[in-house]
Amino acid sequence: MKLRRSERMVVISNYLINNPYQLTSLNTFATQYEAAKSSISEDIAIIKKAFEEAGIGLIDTLTGASGGVIFTPSIHLDEAKTIIEELRDRLSESDRILPGGYIYLSDLLSTPHILKNVGRIIANQFKDQKIDAVMTVATKGVPLANAVANVLNVPFVIVRRDLKITEGSTVSVNYVSGSSDRIEKMFLSKRSLQPNSRVLIVDDFLKGGGTISGMISLLKEFESELAGVAVFAENAQEQRERPFTYTSLLKVDSIDVANNQVQVEIGNIFD
Amino acid sequence: MKLRRSERMVVISNYLINNPYQLTSLNTFATQYEAAKSSISEDIAIIKKAFEEAGIGLIDTLTGASGGVIFTPSIHLDEAKTIIEELRDRLSESDRILPGGYIYLSDLLSTPHILKNVGRIIANQFKDQKIDAVMTVATKGVPLANAVANVLNVPFVIVRRDLKITEGSTVSVNYVSGSSDRIEKMFLSKRSLQPNSRVLIVDDFLKGGGTISGMISLLKEFESELAGVAVFAENAQEQRERPFTYTSLLKVDSIDVANNQVQVEIGNIFD
Numbered sequence: 325m326k327l328r329r330s331e332r333m334v335v336i337s338n339y340l341i342n343n344p345y346q347l348t349s350l351n352t353f354a355t356q357y358e359a360a361k362s363s364i365s366e367d368i369a370i371i372k373k374a375f376e377e378a379g380i381g382l383i384d385t386l387t388g389a390s391g392g393v394i395f396t397p398s399i400h401l402d403e404a405k406t407i408i409e410e411l412r413d414r415l416s417e418s419d420r421i422l423p424g425g426y427i428y429l430s431d432l433l434s435t436p437h438i439l440k441n442v443g444r445i446i447a448n449q450f451k452d453q454k455i456d457a458v459m460t461v462a463t464k465g466v467p468l469a470n471a472v473a474n475v476l477n478v479p480f481v482i483v484r485r486d487l488k489i490t491e492g493s494t495v496s497v498n499y500v501s502g503s504s505d506r507i508e509k510m511f512l513s514k515r516s517l518q519p520n521s522r523v524l525i526v527d528d529f530l531k532g533g534g535t536i537s538g539m540i541s542l543l544k545e546f547e548s549e550l551a552g553v554a555v556f557a558e559n560a561q562e563q564r565e566r567p568f569t570y571t572s573l574l575k576v577d578s579i580d581v582a583n584n585q586v587q588v589e590i591g592n593i594f595d
Numbered sequence: 596m597k598l599r600r601s602e603r604m605v606v607i608s609n610y611l612i613n614n615p616y617q618l619t620s621l622n623t624f625a626t627q628y629e630a631a632k633s634s635i636s637e638d639i640a641i642i643k644k645a646f647e648e649a650g651i652g653l654i655d656t657l658t659g660a661s662g663g664v665i666f667t668p669s670i671h672l673d674e675a676k677t678i679i680e681e682l683r684d685r686l687s688e689s690d691r692i693l694p695g696g697y698i699y700l701s702d703l704l705s706t707p708h709i710l711k712n713v714g715r716i717i718a719n720q721f722k723d724q725k726i727d728a729v730m731t732v733a734t735k736g737v738p739l740a741n742a743v744a745n746v747l748n749v750p751f752v753i754v755r756r757d758l759k760i761t762e763g764s765t766v767s768v769n770y771v772s773g774s775s776d777r778i779e780k781m782f783l784s785k786r787s788l789q790p791n792s793r794v795l796i797v798d799d800f801l802k803g804g805g806t807i808s809g810m811i812s813l814l815k816e817f818e819s820e821l822a823g824v825a826v827f828a829e830n831a832q833e834q835r836e837r838p839f840t841y842t843s844l845l846k847v848d849s850i851d852v853a854n855n856q857v858q859v860e861i862g863n864i865f866d
Contacts, residue, residue: 327648330601330604331641331644331645331648334604335651337605338646374603374605375609377596377602378598422760427761428761428786430753430787431750434741436750439745440613463734463759464759467737467741467751470705470710470737470741473707477707479706482705482734484734491699513701
């Protein structure tokens, strides 16, 4: 496909955006768009400048025989702050309070543009680390894990609280369920995670931390390593000594069911 | 932010790719990038040509006071066919067979680049219809619904097979579970779907069709309308008279557990 320079830049930008963290040789583009490697190199220089100025991400060029370009998505601090402030305001809406002192989150975590932005913010925190997979627990964490995995361009693995025949052989661990203080089981399909993986754990809401501790003990069963923990929101009321460090986007300070008020502030992400 | 034309085109392309099905006025771009509206208009013409030639999608320009540009993602037939053929080959791998005649799919539906492509293919089938939401059932359908919703830029709603306190008030219906022929219940949070929505139902695997029929009856409870049904794979062995039409990407013809063989062909998507 032969394209004019301006068109070629649009198409190469689209490719890089959809293939983050993936090394692509300039020859691949040169062949595909019937252009000289030097022209592609100039295109990349312009795209790199535009991506950096607009806070889309970084483009690194590796020289040599096995060289090429690699796109690392990022986000400007200002943009991340604005997004999280808006989410704080949305989460503070009084009609989110559910009986029992829970907060309704599902609408936020099922809206593509919110998920994409949250995915960008969390992935950005871990962009300098080697991450092989994103792990979460079914069901509420799945869209969040999916969003982060999209940006990091790695698979996500879903831990389940029940056994499903369609998962094949599984490994299970016991964990203390925060909501009930009971011992429960969680399961992960044996084939879903390679040994020696570095894993980022994400979840929608951190209360007691039992679920995340459970996932960390699952990692050991898979001879894998924890790269980090990130949550959409944490409950400050249940602040206990937690056996892991984590990044939170939002912090719920109090839920006053009687007066229908929720106090939400920015989490520890910018600390 | 003032950018050179070539950089501006890269940044506007990125914006359109991340904001599909959304009308944006040329003035928004003109203000943001400190350029004349006529220059933006020329940029858009180049982006439009590049997007069409590369099969990224269509850009429509609406004139008038409330005008602007709107990007509709699409996919070339050839590209869609190649992707589905690759998936057919992956699904035919003999080590996917699980005891009981099930197939392990989770790895495919948790890999970002596969999910993105499947999302593009399904969304493309429904791109000329008004879709307000994508619906699926927990847990396995969630990444697929998320991927399709990302491309259509609409929220997705997750029907559950169990009651969760964090969902608030729910509506439930009975359905016939395909795997057991038992009557079971499925639940949807009252706030998750607006009345009068046109809904696209997606799921990972279609066997008897009981789950999808259940979701269709849920739509009635929410005074909403079915826009279509799309599944990643269908089981041809369980072909019954189904009370709905659907699009399938793949069709599993037979699973021979004894000889460790799976027969998979392309679904009805190109019929």
